[in-house]
Amino acid sequence: MRPLSDVHHLLKAFEGRPAAVSASARDPVNLPMIRHWCEVMGDTHPAYSGEDAIAPPTMLQAWTMPGLSGGTAARTGAYEELFALLDGAGYTAVVATDCEQEYVRPLRPGDLPTFDTVIEAVSPRKTTRLGTGYFITTMMRVQAAGRLVGTHRFRIFTYAPDPGPAATTTTAPADPHPARPRPVINRDNxxxxxxxxxxxxxxxxxxxxxxxxxxxxxxxxxxxxxxxxxxxACGSGTVHSYVVVHHPPFPAFDPPYAVVLVELAEGVRMISNITGVPPDAVRIGMSVELEFIRLDDGGELPVFRARSDRPDGAES
Missing domain, CATH: 4.10.1060 (ZNF265 like)
Known part of the structure; x- marks a missing residue:
């Protein structure tokens, strides 16, 4: 495979150019969307319901998203040109990496958010475990009735997808047991x-x-x-929801495997893996108990093992 060219000098020209100008939300702020958001997030704050309700600040991006049908009319030619250049150079894969939000004032039902977005920064070419590419940062300013509501800085990584084993020229054998990704530990957790x-x-x-x-x-x-x-936590819980992952394969994970949302006996919910049962046998309401697995480097992860009893408590 021919090495990808470094197009950073061309990408830098897009910094400061608009990605969206005077774009409007698809819908005004409304109570049904606020209710659905709060139910999904488990947020019961009283400020988000009733006659004087406000929208949760973390919904800021939700009001500006184009939806599954597209809605790309708000995007400028500069935005389309930027990604056409990246695609043409072979950097066709995209993954979101992080976002930063600032809240200035609350949105209320009936407000129609508008927004302007600028291509803020393009990084030099970087090589990560995903591949080689560029970090693209955009900055969005959200307004309602001409007043600033908040800002949303969003960063993605556009990179060249892995060509696969057939195109690999390395002579080193692939690691048959790659290390499992480690959790991100910060001051909050x-x-x-x-x-x-x-x-x-x-x-x-x-x-x-x-x-x-x-x-x-x-x-x-x-x-x-x-x-x-x-x-x-006492360690007991039930499966509130789950997904079985078949694709795409990811290093250190062997699909199919189940990812479960467990409702703990204390009332909060936690996402983790489930052990002791085949993925296709996981069911909503299944009783589980906490256990810890040891990683290759000696670290620990909390997971949940399926109990032998049925969801209703009767013995199998």
């Missing part, structure tokens, strides 16, 4: 992973209103307090 190392599953508890929350967050979604303590 470090105490959780410290508990896992001691075989404890810790749930955050707001010390102001007593609300339990998972995953770990820097503040309470119910009352906004940053003060918190912990409760150790």
């Amino acid at each position: 470090a105490p959780f992973w410290a508990g896992v190392a001691e075989h404890k599953l810790l749930i955050q508890r707001c010390t102001a209103c007593g609300t339990l929350r998972f995953p770990w967050l820097p503040g309470c979604g119910r009352c906004g307090s940053p003060a918190w303590g912990t409760v150790e």
Whole structure:
């Protein structure tokens, strides 16, 4: 395979050019969408319901998304040219990497968000475990009735997809057991992973209103307090929902495998893997119990093992 050319000098010319100008949300802010969002997120804050409801700040991007039908009319020629250049150079794969949001004032039902987006930055060519490519950062300013509501900085990685074993020229044999990806540990969740190392599953508890929350967050979604303590989960739960992953294959994972959303006995939900049962035998309502698996480097991960009893508690 011919080495990909470095087109960074061409991509840099797009920095500062608009990606969308005076674009409008597909729908005004409305209570049904707010309700669906809160149900999915498990957010019961009273500010998001009733006659004086506001939209959750984290919905900022939701109002600006084009939907499955496309809605690319808001995109400028510069945006299309940028990605045409990347595609033509062989950087055809895209993955979202991170986003940053700033909230200035709340959106309310009836507001019609409008937004402008700028291509803020293009990184030099980078090589990651996914492949070689460029990080593209856009900055969106969202307004309603001419007033700034918030900003949304979004970063993606556009890269050349792996050509596959047939095109690989390396002489080193592939690792038959690649290492499993490690969790990202930061200042907000470090105490959780410290508990896992001691075989404890810790749930955050707001010390102001007593609300339990998972995953770990820097503040309470119910009352906004940053003060918190912990409760150790008993380890029992049931499968609330699940998916069976068949494709695409990913290093260190052997499809098919099941990913489950477990409702813990304490009332919060947690995404993890399930053991002790074939993927096609996982069922909603299945009773599970906590266990810990050891990784190659000695780290631990909490997973859930299917119990032998039925969801209704009767013995098999």
